[in-house]
Structures are given as structure tokens and as C-alpha cells.
Amino acid sequence: MHSPHHRSPGAPPPEGPEVLARALGAGDEAQLGRWYALEFPVVRRLCLGFLADGAEADDAAQEALLRLRRGLASFDPARAYPAWRNSVVANLCRDRLRQAERRRRREQGHARPEAQPAAGAQRLEQQEFEADLCRALALLSPREREVFVLIDLEELEAAAAAEQLGIETSSLRAYLSLARAKLRERLRAHAPGGLTP
Amino acid sequence: MSEQRNGPTPQGAEPEPFEGHGESLRPSQEDWARALRERYRGAQPAALEAPPAELEPALQRWRRAYRGGAGPSAQQTRAFLDAARRRPALLPALQRWWPALAAAAAAALLLLALSWMLAPDPGAERDALAAVERSPQRPGDASATRLGPGTDPERSRPAVDPTPAAGSSASEPQSERGRAQGSGAALAARDESAASPQGPSGASPLAAGADPRAPAAAEKSIRSAPSAFGPGEVIDRDDGIEFRRNGVRIVLVETPTPTESTEPSLR
Numbered sequence: 524m525h526s527p528h529h530r531s532p533g534a535p536p537p538e539g540p541e542v543l544a545r546a547l548g549a550g551d552e553a554q555l556g557r558w559y560a561l562e563f564p565v566v567r568r569l570c571l572g573f574l575a576d577g578a579e580a581d582d583a584a585q586e587a588l589l590r591l592r593r594g595l596a597s598f599d600p601a602r603a604y605p606a607w608r609n610s611v612v613a614n615l616c617r618d619r620l621r622q623a624e625r626r627r628r629r630e631q632g633h634a635r636p637e638a639q640p641a642a643g644a645q646r647l648e649q650q651e652f653e654a655d656l657c658r659a660l661a662l663l664s665p666r667e668r669e670v671f672v673l674i675d676l677e678e679l680e681a682a683a684a685a686e687q688l689g690i691e692t693s694s695l696r697a698y699l700s701l702a703r704a705k706l707r708e709r710l711r712a713h714a715p716g717g718l719t720p
Numbered sequence: 721m722s723e724q725r726n727g728p729t730p731q732g733a734e735p736e737p738f739e740g741h742g743e744s745l746r747p748s749q750e751d752w753a754r755a756l757r758e759r760y761r762g763a764q765p766a767a768l769e770a771p772p773a774e775l776e777p778a779l780q781r782w783r784r785a786y787r788g789g790a791g792p793s794a795q796q797t798r799a800f801l802d803a804a805r806r807r808p809a810l811l812p813a814l815q816r817w818w819p820a821l822a823a824a825a826a827a828a829l830l831l832l833a834l835s836w837m838l839a840p841d842p843g844a845e846r847d848a849l850a851a852v853e854r855s856p857q858r859p860g861d862a863s864a865t866r867l868g869p870g871t872d873p874e875r876s877r878p879a880v881d882p883t884p885a886a887g888s889s890a891s892e893p894q895s896e897r898g899r900a901q902g903s904g905a906a907l908a909a910r911d912e913s914a915a916s917p918q919g920p921s922g923a924s925p926l927a928a929g930a931d932p933r934a935p936a937a938a939e940k941s942i943r944s945a946p947s948a949f950g951p952g953e954v955i956d957r958d959d960g961i962e963f964r965r966n967g968v969r970i971v972l973v974e975t976p977t978p979t980e981s982t983e984p985s986l987r
């Protein structure tokens with residue numbers, strides 16, 4: 524990662540989300556738009572993975588980014604920014620899952636309307652991919668989903684993922700093993716003629 | 721347990737690795753535990769298993785879907801920027817004004833406490849008035865007219881409202897001073913310090929010309945005030961009754977009112 528102190532003239536600004544976040548935390552409001560544009564895809568895909576719901580992920584991403592923005596003022600600079608961000612998003616998604624569960628119990632029998640597909644073939648294809656991913660993730664428990672997302676989709680190290688989720692590495696291994704087993708079962712069940720290696 | 725598991729370990733022999741359940745454990749349990757501890761202490765955390773090969777194609781697809789999400793739409797960006805720049809209204813206001821709010825609340829509480837502490841005891845006042853009403857009356861005294869037979873002194877205590885009491889009673893005894901001609905009896909209670917020589921127009925004989933500085937001429941008797949009044953005096957006068965307490969003089973006088981009411985009222 525380039526340091527902002529060694530910027531070459533004419534080169535695009537090398538600020539990543541972490542640098543922008545620290546600037547925002549220091550009160551530089553001008554970085555808000557750029558920070559948001561860089562962080563939205565990351566936060567949104569985390570929400571998608573944790574919630575297994577595209578429409579929910581859009582709302583949750585906005586909420587998570589607002590929460591992150593407000594938390595930046597008190598963010599400990601000694602802490603790794605991505606780990607902090609992922610923890611905030613994971614916590615928010617857990618809250619939302621709990622709320623959704625309560626709502627579901629209250630409104631049992633009322634089907635949730637399907638999200639309207641956006642225009643554009645590419646967008647539609649992406650939505651189909653996402654829907655497939657969400658169907659797979661929906662088989663997992665919230666904790667298994669978190670572990671699977673951080674390890675197999677975000678490709679984080681076990682120790683980092685365990686720290687961000689606030690669990691032991693041994694638990695993380697167990698959850699990951701369960702998640703993979705469930706997904707393998709699903710693939711076996713859906714593959715015509717069984718799973719091909 | 722087998723002798724093999726619990727048996728002594730040869731001196732200097734390396735404990736054999738633990739193979740797991742179902743395998744024989746040749747070293748003694750103690751040595752075995754020590755070996756296990758040493759192994760764990762020196763062990764690096766094992767790397768996570770790679771995903772099973774049969775899961776790999778699906779994983780690739782899911783990763784593509786997972787990472788292929790587009791950036792925020794213009795609408796999402798606008799909504800976020802609006803929300804992020806809009807400060808929560810209540811919290812900063814509270815943060816700014818909480819000292820003033822706290823001071824105001826404390827002052828209000830203090831005032832409330834003070835007013836409660838300094839307020840006269842309504843029970844004592846009621847008791848005093850009831851005692852005055854029960855005090856011996858002279859025949860023909862105005863106070864006899866004032867309440868009438870069967871009047872509850874609790875109910876007929878002077879009210880602050882200066883409006884004459886409504887209603888009249890034809891059976892009310894008439895006083896010798898000829899106030900029965902459709903005139904009602906009214907009580908005027910006033911503080912000496914507050915009473916002007918003229919007083920309210922037509923309100924009382926005191927106001928109508930009686931010299932407030934020489935009330936002794938009208939005094940008929942002085943007796944001790946009821947205990948509820950404390951260190952005061954009750955003086956019967958021709959035109960009513962007077963209380964003296966702590967330098968404050970309260971005169972209850974009967975006065976004809978222009979109303980048709982014959983009920984006693986306090987002004």
C-alpha cells in the first residue's frame with residue numbers, strides 16, 4: 524500500500540478506504556463521498572453473505588455504512604480498519620437477523636414480496652448469481668454463514684476471521700466444517716446424476 | 721484398564737504420539753499428558769483445510785457472484801450522503817444544553833421544596849377557624865347571624881374567592897341592627913396592614929368610616945385565642961370579631977351587601 528506521504532505528481536490519489544476512513548475520523552468531511560464509493564461494494568457483499576438476502580443487503584449496507592461513519596470519530600487508530608469494519612458489519616447483520624426473526628414470527632403467513640429485478644442484462648445476470656449464492660447461504664446457520672463468508676468468500680486467515688467474529692479459532696473450524704458439509708450436500712442433491720469431481 | 725496403558729514408562733523413553741481414540745496408549749497417562757502438552761505448546765496453529773475439491777466449482781461461481789456486486793447507485797449515494805451529513809437532532813442539542821437543563825431542573829426542584837416548606841399548614845388554619853366559630857357568642861352578636869343554625873364550620877370557613885355566596889335563606893335570624901331587609905351578611909377579613917382607610921367601596925363598616933387606628937372603642941372583650949391560633953387574641957367587637965396575632969390584625973366584620981343573598985360570605 525502506498526503511503527500518502529510519497530505521492531507522485533499526476534498519479535491518481537492512492538488513498539484506500541482505510542486512509543480515507545482515518546481522514547474522515549479526523550474531521551475531513553470532503554472524503555465522505557469517496558470513502559462511501561470505495562466501501563459500499565465491500566460492505567454490501569459482506570451484508571449479502573451474512574444475511575443471504577439481496578434486498579436486505581442493500582438496506583443493511585446503507586445502515587452499516589452510516590454506523591461506520593459515525594463510529595469513525597471514536598475509531599481506535601491502533602486497530603486494523605478492515606477488522607473493525609467487518610466486526611461492525613457482522614454485528615449489524617446479527618441485529619438485523621434477530622429483528623427479521625421477530626418480524627417473521629409476528630407476520631407468519633405473509634409472504635415477503637420478491638425484489639424487483641433491475642433493468643439491464645448484466646445486472647439481471649448478477650442478480651441470478653446472487654440469488655443462487657443466497658439460496659446456498661440460506662442453508663447455513665448465521666454463524667456458519669459468517670465463517671463461510673469470511674473464510675471461503677473473503678478468503679481471510681482463520682485467526683483474523685475468528686477475531687473479527689469474536690470466536691475461538693477452534694469454533695471457527697467447526698463452523699466452517701459444518702458449513703462446507705451442508706453446501707456439499709446441497710450440491711449433491713441438486714446436481715443431476717450426483718456430484719462430479 | 722490394560723497394563724499397557726497404565727504401566728510404567730521406561731526412563732528416557734520418548735512418549736509415543738497419541739493416535740487418538742481406539743489406539744493403544746502405551747506410555748503412562750502422566751507421560752502421555754506431558755507429551756500432549758509439549759506438543760500443543762510447540763505446535764503452530766494448523767492451516768485451515770482447503771475446501772473440498774467437489775465444492776470448488778461452486779465456490780468459484782459463488783465468489784464471482786459475491787464480488788461482482790456493483791457500486792452504489794446515484795440514488796443510494798445521495799441518500800447516504802444526506803443521512804451522513806444530517807446530524808441526529810436531539811443528541812447534540814442535549815449535549816449542548818444539558819448543563820442549562822440540569823440547572824433549570826435543580827432550580828425548579830428547589831423552588832418546589834421551598835414553597836412546600838414555607839406554605840402555611842391548611843389544617844391549622846381550618847382548626848383555628850373552627851375554634852373561632854365554636855367560641856362563646858353573645859346574644860345578638862353578629863357572629864350568631866353569620867353561620868346560622870346547623871352550619872358546618874368546616875364548610876363555612878372563609879374562602880379566598882371574594883364572590884358573595886349564592887343562595888339565600890328566609891329562615892335566617894335577623895339581627896337587631898336591621899340587616900334583614902334583603903341584605904345578606906358578609907364577612908370581610910382583611911389584614912390591617914393591607915386595609916386602606918377607605919377600603920373597598922361599601923365593603924365594610926371599617927371601610928365606610930370606622931377609624932381603624934382606634935378599634936379599642938368597639939372592643940367588648942378580649943380573650944385568649946384558641947390554641948390553634950397560637951399566641952394571638954380574639955376580640956369581640958360590635959361589628960364583628962377580630963384576631964390579633966404577631967402584630968397582624970384580622971377583622972371579621974358583618975356588612976350588608978347589595979346582593980339578595982342572606983348567606984354569609986367572606987370578602
